[in-house]
Amino acid sequence: MTVTVDVGDLDIRVTAQPLTQEAFAPFGDVITNPRPDLHPAAAAASPLPPNAISANQGSAIQYRDVSRIRDLYSQAPSGRSIPKMSMFVCAARKLLPADKASEGRFRVGIMERHPFTTQTFTPITSSASRYLVIVAPSLAPGVQDEGLPVPTAGHGLPGRGLPDARGLRAYVAESNQAVTYGAGTWHSPMVTLGEQGTALDFVVFQFASGEGIEDCQLVEFRSAGSREPRIDVVIPGQMLSPKL
Numbered sequence: 001m002t003v004t005v006d007v008g009d010l011d012i013r014v015t016a017q018p019l020t021q022e023a024f025a026p027f028g029d030v031i032t033n034p035r036p037d038l039h040p041a042a043a044a045a046s047p048l049p050p051n052a053i054s055a056n057q058g059s060a061i062q063y064r065d066v067s068r069i070r071d072l073y074s075q076a077p078s079g080r081s082i083p084k085m086s087m088f089v090c091a092a093r094k095l096l097p098a099d100k101a102s103e104g105r106f107r108v109g110i111m112e113r114h115p116f117t118t119q120t121f122t123p124i125t126s127s128a129s130r131y132l133v134i135v136a137p138s139l140a141p142g143v144q145d146e147g148l149p150v151p152t153a154g155h156g157l158p159g160r161g162l163p164d165a166r167g168l169r170a171y172v173a174e175s176n177q178a179v180t181y182g183a184g185t186w187h188s189p190m191v192t193l194g195e196q197g198t199a200l201d202f203v204v205f206q207f208a209s210g211e212g213i214e215d216c217q218l219v220e221f222r223s224a225g226s227r228e229p230r231i232d233v234v235i236p237g238q239m240l241s242p243k244l
């Protein structure tokens with residue numbers, strides 16, 4: 001089910017920032033090797049981070065609980081779920097021109113949420129290597145979202161309410177970072193960055209019931225009259241240039 005939201009003459013420009021756990025914390029988790037400097041061979045002799053253990057006869061480091069996974073379908077109308085692993089092959093999006101020639105701009109027309117489950121996107125080696133993570137907090141409940149089921153109990157959930165475009169945040173992720181959207185977190189469908197014709201492949205893990213309205217709720221931004229809604233993310237030039 002798609003809810004159409006009239007954003008009137010809203011004109012928003014958000015500049016994307018690098019994806020870090022600290023910046024993204026209100027919306028979910030970033031999963032990346034916390035100590036790329038630490039080789040498993042050295043792990044036996046060096047102190048490890050608190051969530052790490054030496055594993056596989058000393059040939060690996062295991063970092064535990066790297067992301068919160070939630071299955072809240074016991075609170076859904078269906079009351080059932082199964083774990084789902086899928087793959088999304090995400091084409092690099094065409095960006096719009098921005099104020100500076102080096103920058104790119106992405107117009108956000110649609111947001112979605114999975115109210116009863118976290119959703120983890122893990123990139124795997126592909127022709128593209130960066131992506132944009134766009135999220136928004138929830139507004140207070142209103143008449144337009146009355147029909148959308150959400151969990152009523154659970155610590156730290158956004159709860160009811162349509163996306164608050166004024167609170168939009170955008171992050172540029174590298175291919176060594178996976179991201180978990182918190183249950184019920186409004187987010188844009190994946191935006192791969194890179195040359196046209198390239199794509200970034202993701203292994204995606206979530207729970208689902210098979211009931212459309214429980215699994216994925218969509219919002220489309222519209223503007224009264226003929227004008228397109230202006231909810232834009234600006235990607236700074238240095239985040240678009242290939243890595244050295």
Ligand SMILES: NC(=O)N[C@@H](O)C(=O)O
Nearest residue numbers: 112119187188189190216
């Ligand atoms: N995030 C994204 O690209 N898509 C999804 O969340 C989906 O379930 O379709």
